[in-house]
Amino acid sequence: MIFALDIGTRKIAGLLVDMDEDGKMIVHDVVLREHEHRAMLDGQIHDVEKVAKAVKIVKEELENRNNVKLDKVAVALAGRFLKTYFGEATMNIADLGELTSDIITKIELEAVANTMENVEPNMYCVGYSVIRYELDGMWFKKLEGLRGDNVTIKVVATFLPSHVVEAMLSVLKKVNLTITHLTLEPIAAVNVTVPEDLRILNIALVDVGAGTSDIAISKDGTIVAYGMVPIAGDELTEAITKTFLLDFSTAEYVKRNLEKNEVLRVKNILDKEKEIRVSDVIKAIEPVVEMMTKKVAEEIIELNGEKPQVVMVVGGGAKVPTYTQFLAKHLGIDEEYVSLKMAKNLDFIDRTGQIIGSEFVTPLGIGYTALTKTGSVFEHVTVNEERIQLIGFKGSYTVWEVLAQAGKDIHSLLGKPGKSVVVEVNGEPVVIKGKMPKPAPVKVNGREATLRDVVKHADVIEVGEAADGEDANPMLYEIIKPIRLRSLESDEIIEYYPRVKVNGNDIIQNIPLNDGDVIKYESVKVKEIREFLAQDLIKIEYSVNGAYREFTAGEVKIFKDELELRDENSVELGEELKYALVLNYPKVKDLPEMEKISVVIKINGQPTVLTKEGVIVLVNDQLVSPEYEIRDGDKIKTQIPDEQGFIVADILKLFNFDIKKVKSYNLLKNGEKVGFTEPLESGDEIIFEFETIEDMEEVD
Structure with missing residues (x-):
C-alpha cells in the first residue's frame, strides 16, 4: 500500500492506495486537511512548521483509522518556477538480451542527465516524460521484452529550484516520512487522466490549483511539453474578498459553493450578516477568470505551437462557473472540447465514496504514478542490502549524498x-x-571507495561504521621538548629536559597531563647541560697519604654549529647542540699537598724569584715527577725532603744553554766566587757569566 500525499496551497490530501490484479488502482482511505492561515503561497511552502503540522495530522489519522505505520510517502511538486529541457541517450544493447525495466530506466535517466548541460545551477530535476522510444531506428510504444542492437530514448525533463525540493524534504523529515516517489504535479495529473492510448491526440491538460495553473501537452503518442502560469484559484478568492469585504477563509467558502446555491449567507469583515447572490459573485470574478484563462491559453499555444484538439481541466481552482467557457474562447476552439475532468469519472476503485470532484485528480495521479513507477526521476542504489531511492535527479551522486538521503547519521559516517x-x-x-x-x-560494487566517490544507478554500496578519534592523552614531554645533544664521536643523540614544575610540583619524569594543568620551566643554561653530560666522564679513584679521593678525568665541550658555548649561554627547547667529552687525567703537580717554596735574589742585576716543589711524591712506592698523570687506583704518598733550601745550581734552569758546551764561566755570590752547591737565601746577588764553544768559534 502506498501513501500518496498532495500538499496543495489551500489543503492537504492524503490517500492510501494500491493496485488490484488487473492493474486498477484502489483508494482505501482519504484524509483532507486545510492549512492553518496561509502557510503556502503559489504552490510553494513558506512556513515549514505549519505545513509539517498539517501533514502530521493527515498522517496520524490515516495510521489510526487503518492500523498501519506510515514512514514512506509519494509526493508531487507544483510547477512554480518550472523549467523544461529536452535530452536523449543511446545505448548498444546487442549483448544484453531482452530489454528489462531496469535497463530502460537506466537509459531514460542517462537521457535526463544529458539535459543538464544547459541547466542553470541549483536546479533539481523533479520529473520527466519519455517523448520517444526507438529500437534500431524504429519507433516503439514500449521496449520491455524486445531485443535489438541500439536503443535511443528521448525525454522532456522538468526542473525546479533546489530550495523548492528542499522545503518539501524539510516538511517530510519533521514528520518522519521518507520520499519513495517524487514527481511533478502536472505529470501526476496527466498520467491518470490521459492514458497512453489517448496521447495520440493533441491534448492540453490544465491543473488549476490555488497558486499555480500547471500545464501538460500530449501529442503523437507522448507528453511533449510542460508549463506553468503563476495564477490560479487564490486570484479568484482575493477578488471575492475585495468586492464583498470578506476575510480570506469566508471568500474561499463562497468560491467553493458557487455551484450549490443561488444565495449565500455570510458575515463580512464588519461582522454584519450579508446575503450574496451567486450571480453577483460570478459577475465580480468574471474579469479575473478571463485574465487567468487568457494567460493559460497563451501558455498552451506557446508550448503546443498551435491550439490543441482537446483541453482537460482539473483541480479545485477550475470549478468556478465560466472557467472552461473563457478558456475555450481564448484558445479559439468550441466549448465542447474544453471540459472539467471529474475524478469520479476516472478508471479506479473508490472504497471511500469521497473521490468525486476535479480537486482529487492530482492526488489520484500521485498515487497512480507511484504504483506504476512512472514520471519519477528517482534513481536507486543498494546500501547494505537495502534499496535506496535518490531524490531529485542530478545526473550523479556521491556516496556521501546517497548515505545522507538514506538517513545515515553524519557521525556514523565521519x-x-x-x-x-x-x-x-x-x-x-x-x-x-x-x-x-x-x-x-566504503565499498562500491565490491571495490574500495571513499565517501566522495561518484555512484550511478543500480550501484551496490557497502558501508561500515566510522571509528571515533581517540581523546588527547598528552604526556609532559610532548609539550616540553628536549634539547638534543649529538655526540661528535658517535653521532648518537641524548635528550636533555629542563627542570619543570606541574601545578607547583617539581617533576623529573614524563607524566600524563590533564586538562587545566599549569606547567612552568626556566630557560636552560649551558652550565646545566655541561654538568649533565659530565656524568659520562671517566671517574678515577686514588688515595693521597691514605685518604680516598675521586676525580672526574676530563671536561665537556659544547658547540652550537661551530661555535663553542660558555656556561652562561642560554639554550632554547628543541635545539640541537653538539658535544665532545675530552679525556684529561689529573697531574701530581695539581695536588693540594704539592706545596712550593721560593726565594728572591738578583741574577746578573735582575730581581728573580726562584720556586720549586716543597715535597717529593711517591706513586705506588715509586718516585715520580710533578707531571705524572694520576690513574685509577694509584696510591700516592708525599714527603718533605731533609734539605728544603735552594743552592746556586737552581739558577741554571733559568739560562737557555747546553752545559756540556760551556768553555768557561764566572760565578759570584755577593761578589765572591762560589761553587754550584753553595746555598742561596733571599737577598743574595749572583753573577753568572759563561762562554760556550760556539761563541768562541764565532769570534775566530
Missing part, C-alpha cells in the same frame, strides 16, 4: 574527533587536539 586537552605553559595556553576519526569504510 566519526567524531577525540576530545582536546588545554594546558598552560609559562602563562600561555596550549591545546593538544584529540586524534582525528577514521571515516566509515
Whole structure:
C-alpha cells in the first residue's frame, strides 16, 4: 500500500492506495486537511512548521483509522518556477538480451542527465516524460521484452529550484516520512487522466490549483511539453474578498459553493450578516477568470505551437462557473472540447465514496504514478542490502549524498574527533587536539571507495561504521621538548629536559597531563647541560697519604654549529647542540699537598724569584715527577725532603744553554766566587757569566 500525499496551497490530501490484479488502482482511505492561515503561497511552502503540522495530522489519522505505520510517502511538486529541457541517450544493447525495466530506466535517466548541460545551477530535476522510444531506428510504444542492437530514448525533463525540493524534504523529515516517489504535479495529473492510448491526440491538460495553473501537452503518442502560469484559484478568492469585504477563509467558502446555491449567507469583515447572490459573485470574478484563462491559453499555444484538439481541466481552482467557457474562447476552439475532468469519472476503485470532484485528480495521479513507477526521476542504489531511492535527479551522486538521503547519521559516517586537552605553559595556553576519526569504510560494487566517490544507478554500496578519534592523552614531554645533544664521536643523540614544575610540583619524569594543568620551566643554561653530560666522564679513584679521593678525568665541550658555548649561554627547547667529552687525567703537580717554596735574589742585576716543589711524591712506592698523570687506583704518598733550601745550581734552569758546551764561566755570590752547591737565601746577588764553544768559534 502506498501513501500518496498532495500538499496543495489551500489543503492537504492524503490517500492510501494500491493496485488490484488487473492493474486498477484502489483508494482505501482519504484524509483532507486545510492549512492553518496561509502557510503556502503559489504552490510553494513558506512556513515549514505549519505545513509539517498539517501533514502530521493527515498522517496520524490515516495510521489510526487503518492500523498501519506510515514512514514512506509519494509526493508531487507544483510547477512554480518550472523549467523544461529536452535530452536523449543511446545505448548498444546487442549483448544484453531482452530489454528489462531496469535497463530502460537506466537509459531514460542517462537521457535526463544529458539535459543538464544547459541547466542553470541549483536546479533539481523533479520529473520527466519519455517523448520517444526507438529500437534500431524504429519507433516503439514500449521496449520491455524486445531485443535489438541500439536503443535511443528521448525525454522532456522538468526542473525546479533546489530550495523548492528542499522545503518539501524539510516538511517530510519533521514528520518522519521518507520520499519513495517524487514527481511533478502536472505529470501526476496527466498520467491518470490521459492514458497512453489517448496521447495520440493533441491534448492540453490544465491543473488549476490555488497558486499555480500547471500545464501538460500530449501529442503523437507522448507528453511533449510542460508549463506553468503563476495564477490560479487564490486570484479568484482575493477578488471575492475585495468586492464583498470578506476575510480570506469566508471568500474561499463562497468560491467553493458557487455551484450549490443561488444565495449565500455570510458575515463580512464588519461582522454584519450579508446575503450574496451567486450571480453577483460570478459577475465580480468574471474579469479575473478571463485574465487567468487568457494567460493559460497563451501558455498552451506557446508550448503546443498551435491550439490543441482537446483541453482537460482539473483541480479545485477550475470549478468556478465560466472557467472552461473563457478558456475555450481564448484558445479559439468550441466549448465542447474544453471540459472539467471529474475524478469520479476516472478508471479506479473508490472504497471511500469521497473521490468525486476535479480537486482529487492530482492526488489520484500521485498515487497512480507511484504504483506504476512512472514520471519519477528517482534513481536507486543498494546500501547494505537495502534499496535506496535518490531524490531529485542530478545526473550523479556521491556516496556521501546517497548515505545522507538514506538517513545515515553524519557521525556514523565521519566519526567524531577525540576530545582536546588545554594546558598552560609559562602563562600561555596550549591545546593538544584529540586524534582525528577514521571515516566509515566504503565499498562500491565490491571495490574500495571513499565517501566522495561518484555512484550511478543500480550501484551496490557497502558501508561500515566510522571509528571515533581517540581523546588527547598528552604526556609532559610532548609539550616540553628536549634539547638534543649529538655526540661528535658517535653521532648518537641524548635528550636533555629542563627542570619543570606541574601545578607547583617539581617533576623529573614524563607524566600524563590533564586538562587545566599549569606547567612552568626556566630557560636552560649551558652550565646545566655541561654538568649533565659530565656524568659520562671517566671517574678515577686514588688515595693521597691514605685518604680516598675521586676525580672526574676530563671536561665537556659544547658547540652550537661551530661555535663553542660558555656556561652562561642560554639554550632554547628543541635545539640541537653538539658535544665532545675530552679525556684529561689529573697531574701530581695539581695536588693540594704539592706545596712550593721560593726565594728572591738578583741574577746578573735582575730581581728573580726562584720556586720549586716543597715535597717529593711517591706513586705506588715509586718516585715520580710533578707531571705524572694520576690513574685509577694509584696510591700516592708525599714527603718533605731533609734539605728544603735552594743552592746556586737552581739558577741554571733559568739560562737557555747546553752545559756540556760551556768553555768557561764566572760565578759570584755577593761578589765572591762560589761553587754550584753553595746555598742561596733571599737577598743574595749572583753573577753568572759563561762562554760556550760556539761563541768562541764565532769570534775566530
